[in-house]
Amino acid sequence: xxxxxxxxxxxxxxPDIDDHLVEPGTRYEMLDGELVYVPPSDPPxxxxxxxxCALVAAHTGSDVQGASDLLTRISKNDDVAPDVSLYPSARxxxxxxxxxxxxxxxxxxxxxxSNAGRKAAKLVARGVRRVFAIDVERARVLEWSAALGxxxxxxxxxxxxxxxxxxxxxxxxxxxxxxxxxxxxxxxAAKHNPVLETIKASSRAExxxxxxxxxxxxxxxxxxxxxxxxLDRGDRDRILGEQDLARLERWIVRAIACTSxxxxxxxP
Numbered sequence: 001x002x003x004x005x006x007x008x009x010x011x012x013x014x015p016d017i018d019d020h021l022v023e024p025g026t027r028y029e030m031l032d033g034e035l036v037y038v039p040p041s042d043p044p045x046x047x048x049x050x051x052x053c054a055l056v057a058a059h060t061g062s063d064v065q066g067a068s069d070l071l072t073r074i075s076k077n078d079d080v081a082p083d084v085s086l087y088p089s090a091r092x093x094x095x096x097x098x099x100x101x102x103x104x105x106x107x108x109x110x111x112x113x114s115n116a117g118r119k120a121a122k123l124v125a126r127g128v129r130r131v132f133a134i135d136v137e138r139a140r141v142l143e144w145s146a147a148l149g150x151x152x153x154x155x156x157x158x159x160x161x162x163x164x165x166x167x168x169x170x171x172x173x174x175x176x177x178x179x180x181x182x183x184x185x186x187x188x189a190a191k192h193n194p195v196l197e198t199i200k201a202s203s204r205a206e207x208x209x210x211x212x213x214x215x216x217x218x219x220x221x222x223x224x225x226x227x228x229x230x231l232d233r234g235d236r237d238r239i240l241g242e243q244d245l246a247r248l249e250r251w252i253v254r255a256i257a258c259t260s261x262x263x264x265x266x267x268p
Contacts, residue, residue, distance in 0.1 A: 014126065017072050017100055021079040024071050031118060033077040044136045045109035049083050051180050052105055052134065055173055056084055058187040061166035064102075065089045072101060074126040080119050082131075083107045086164045102129045102164045109136045117151060120144035130162060132174075139175045166191050214240070216248035223255040224264070235261040 021030040029036045041049065049068070057066050064086050071081040082104035092099045104123050106116045113133060120131040124146050131144040133151060142151035154160075156175060159168035167190040173183040188196045217240045224231055231239075242248055251264055258264045 015073050015076060016095070016097065017074070017126075018097060019073050020071055021073065021077075022071070029071075029081060030077065030079040031122075038081070042109060045107050047177075048109075048134060048136050049107045052084050052107060052174065054180050054184055055169065055187075056086065056105065058184040058191075059165045059167050059169045060086060061164075061191070063089050064164050064166075065098075070101070072123075072126075074122045074128075078119075078122050080122070082119070082123070100127050103162060104128055104131045106131070106133045107136060108133050113142075113151065117144065120151075121146070121149070129164075132160070134174050141171050141174050209245070210243065213243045213245055213248060216245065216252065217242055220248065220251045220255050220264075223252065224258075224261070227255070229255075229258065229260060229264075231261050235265070238265065 022028040022035070027038045027040070029038055040046075053066070053068055060066055065088065067085050067087075068083065069081045070085045071079060072085070073079050082101070084105040085101040086103040087101045088099045090099070091097065101123070104120075106119065108116050113135065116133050120133070121144065123131050124144055132154075133142045133144070135142060140156070141154045143154055144150075145152045154171050156172050159170050161168040167187055169187075170183065173180065185196075220239050221231065221236060239251065242251075254264050
């Protein structure tokens with residue numbers, strides 16, 4: 001991934017991305033030299049941004065860092081904080097500072113799309129590779145086109161594929177209301193997340209053991225039935241429900257010679 005220096009262009013006199021015009025941690029941005037107050041989110045914006053953070057984090061790789069409301073100096077007169085940003089985890093080899101965002105996401109609700117477009121154009125001019133807008137009211141996702149100088153609407157059935165993403169991000173998940181659990185799980189599975197892989201391996205092992213236990217229990221019942229030893233419903237359920245493999249092994253041996261279910265099930 002290119003560093004901030006590469007993104008800004010050789011010989012650029014642009015300020016450092018962390019050389020801020022506004023105080024970090026406040027509710028202000030600087031756009032075209034004008035101080036802009038950024039109000040707290042309304043529910044549609046805040047809820048979608050919350051979902052967006054979970055979705056984007058699940059789809060990124062280990063070499064990518066994500067942030068919410070990360071303040072970035074993008075020109076001499078602009079200091080803005082996209083809702084969600086992705087940038088390389090590695091520090092800039094030249095400056096030792098963080099690198100410029102590669103992807104930025106803006107949630108649009110009360111903020112006008114045109115205002116988000118002003119920010120997007122400046123982010124792309126600084127070197128941010130891609131900027132997306134999630135339009136909550138119209139349930140759509142758009143990408144800023146530097147060639148057209150405006151937003152381009154994306155197909156809801158498509159995905160966002162990018163070097164900053166370990167697996168493609170389904171656009172439909174960005175505009176769908178509700179929980180993101182299923183989409184996150186699918187992304188983690190596609191990335192072969194080590195914790196999820198461990199859980200899956202454990203489940204498979206438990207399943208194999210359960211299958212072995214079921215087979216042994218059925219063998220006990222089959223031997224008793226072949227010998228004509230009577231089994232009532234409770235005894236049959238007791239045997240078939242047993243999962244202790246050592247106990248089932250003892251029962252198989254007893255089933256060959258016992259005369260009743262009580263004799264089979266009696267513990268020493």
